[in-house]
Amino acid sequence: MHVPPSMHESDTGKRIAVIGAGPAGLTVAGEMRRRGHAVTIFELLHVAGGVLMYGIPEFRLPKAIVQREIGALCEMGVNIEVNMVIGRTHTVQELLDGDYDAVFIGTGAGLPRFLGVPGESLNGVFSANEFLTRINLMKAYLFPEYDTPIKVGERVVTVGGGNVAMDSSRTALRLGARESVIVYRRSEAELPARGEEVHHAKEEGIQFQLLTNPIEFIGENGNLKAIRCIKMELGELDDSGRRRPVPIEGTEFEIEATTVVIAVGNGPHPLIPQTTPHLDLNRWGSIVADPETGLTSIRSVYAGGDIVTGAATVIEAMGAGKRAAQAMHAFLT
Numbered sequence: 071m072h073v074p075p076s077m078h079e080s081d082t083g084k085r086i087a088v089i090g091a092g093p094a095g096l097t098v099a100g101e102m103r104r105r106g107h108a109v110t111i112f113e114l115l116h117v118a119g120g121v122l123m124y125g126i127p128e129f130r131l132p133k134a135i136v137q138r139e140i141g142a143l144c145e146m147g148v149n150i151e152v153n154m155v156i157g158r159t160h161t162v163q164e165l166l167d168g169d170y171d172a173v174f175i176g177t178g179a180g181l182p183r184f185l186g187v188p189g190e191s192l193n194g195v196f197s198a199n200e201f202l203t204r205i206n207l208m209k210a211y212l213f214p215e216y217d218t219p220i221k222v223g224e225r226v227v228t229v230g231g232g233n234v235a236m237d238s239s240r241t242a243l244r245l246g247a248r249e250s251v252i253v254y255r256r257s258e259a260e261l262p263a264r265g266e267e268v269h270h271a272k273e274e275g276i277q278f279q280l281l282t283n284p285i286e287f288i289g290e291n292g293n294l295k296a297i298r299c300i301k302m303e304l305g306e307l308d309d310s311g312r313r314r315p316v317p318i319e320g321t322e323f324e325i326e327a328t329t330v331v332i333a334v335g336n337g338p339h340p341l342i343p344q345t346t347p348h349l350d351l352n353r354w355g356s357i358v359a360d361p362e363t364g365l366t367s368i369r370s371v372y373a374g375g376d377i378v379t380g381a382a383t384v385i386e387a388m389g390a391g392k393r394a395a396q397a398m399h400a401f402l403t
C-alpha cells in the first residue's frame with residue numbers, strides 16, 4: 071500500500087469514489103491515485119482503516135502502522151472523508167450522477183450474526199464487533215476519561231471458534247478478566263481459527279469449553295448473570311463438510327458470567343445493497359462481482375473484499391482492490 075508521494079502519474083481528470091476505508095478500499099485508492107485519477111474515500115466510521123483499525127487488536131497489529139500507511143495515501147493526494155454513511159448521506163447512484171466517473175464498493179462484512187437464543191439483549195452480551203470496536207476505536211478501557219464504557223466481569227465467555235473469537239478472548243484477558251473461556255460447539259479439530267492463533271490463546275491461558283453450545287442467557291435486573299449451555303456430540307457431515315454438532319439431551323448446565331462476546335461470524339452490511347437498485351447480490355446478500363475485474367451488475371460500479379467474498383483475509387481484500395483498480399483504469403482510459 072505504501073507509495074511515496076511523488077509517485078503518481080499526471081492528473082487524468084477522472085474522479086473515483088471509494089466506499090469503505092478497509093484494506094480493499096485503501097488499495098484501490100492508492101492504485102488509482104498512482105495512475106493519476108482523483109480519489110475520494112467515503113468511510114462511515116470516524117477513523118479510516120476498516121477492520122485493521124476497529125477489529126484486529128493492537129497487540130497483533132499496532133495501529134500506528136496502519137495510520138502510517140493511510141498517511142502515505144493522503145500525502146499522494148487521496149482525499150478521505152470520514153463519518154460518511156453511503157446509502158444515507160449519499161447513495162451510490164448520487165455519486166455516479168454527481169462528480170464521479172466510477173465507484174468502488176469495499177464495505178466489508180461488518181454485520182454481526184447472533185445466536186438467536188433467549189436473553190441475547192441483556193447488558194453484558196456483546197457482539198465481537200461491538201466489543202472490539204469499543205476497545206480499539208473508542209478506548210473503552212479508559213472510561214470515564216473516554217465516554218464509552220465496557221463491562222468486563224471476572225469471567226468472560228466468548229462464543230465461537232474462529233480467529234475473531236481468539237482475538238476477543240485474548241482482549242478480555244488484557245482488560246482484566248480473571249478467566250477467559252471460549253465456548254465452541256464442535257471439537258478442537260474443527261476450530262476454524264488458524265492453528266497459531268489457537269496456540270497463542272492457549273499459551274495465554276484461555277480455557278476451551280468444547281462441544282458446548284449456549285441455549286439461553288440468564289439475567290438479573292437486565293444484566294447477564296449466567297449462560298445456560300448444552301453438551302454436543304458430532305453427527306453426520308453437514309453442508310460445510312464438517313460433522314454436524316448435535317445437542318445431547320439432559321446435559322444442560324450453567325456457566326456463571328457477566329460478560330459474553332458472540333463471535334459466530336459476520337454478514338455483509340445491508341445498507342448499500344438495500345439502497346442501490348439493480349445491484350446483483352448472491353443468496354447471502356453479498357455483492358456479485360466479476361472475480362477478475364470486480365465489475366458489478368452496474369456499469370462503472372466495482373466491488374471487492376469481504377463485501378463480495380464474505381469474511382476472508384486482508385491479503386484477499388487487497389488483491390481484489392488491485393484487480394479492480396486495473397480494470398477501472400482500463401475502463402476510464
Ligand SMILES: Cc1cc2nc3c(=O)[nH]c(=O)nc-3n(C[C@H](O)[C@H](O)[C@H](O)COP(=O)(O)OP(=O)(O)OC[C@H]3O[C@@H](n4cnc5c(N)ncnc54)[C@H](O)[C@@H]3O)c2cc1C
Pocket residue numbers: 089090091092093094095112113114115118119120121122125126127154155156157176177178179180202233234237339341342374375376377381382383384385387
Ligand atoms: C477481529 C478480526 C481479526 C481478523 N484478523 C485477521 C488476520 O489476522 N489476518 C487476516 O488476513 N484477516 C483478518 N481478519 C479479516 C480481515 O480483517 C478482513 O478480511 C479485511 O479487513 C476485509 O477488508 P475489506 O476492505 O473488505 O473490509 P473492512 O476491513 O471491513 O473495511 C470496510 C470498511 O467499510 C466501511 N463501511 C461499511 N459500510 C459503509 C458505508 N455504507 N459507507 C461508508 N463506509 C462503509 C466500514 O466502516 C469499514 O471501515 C480479521 C477480522 C476481524 C474482524
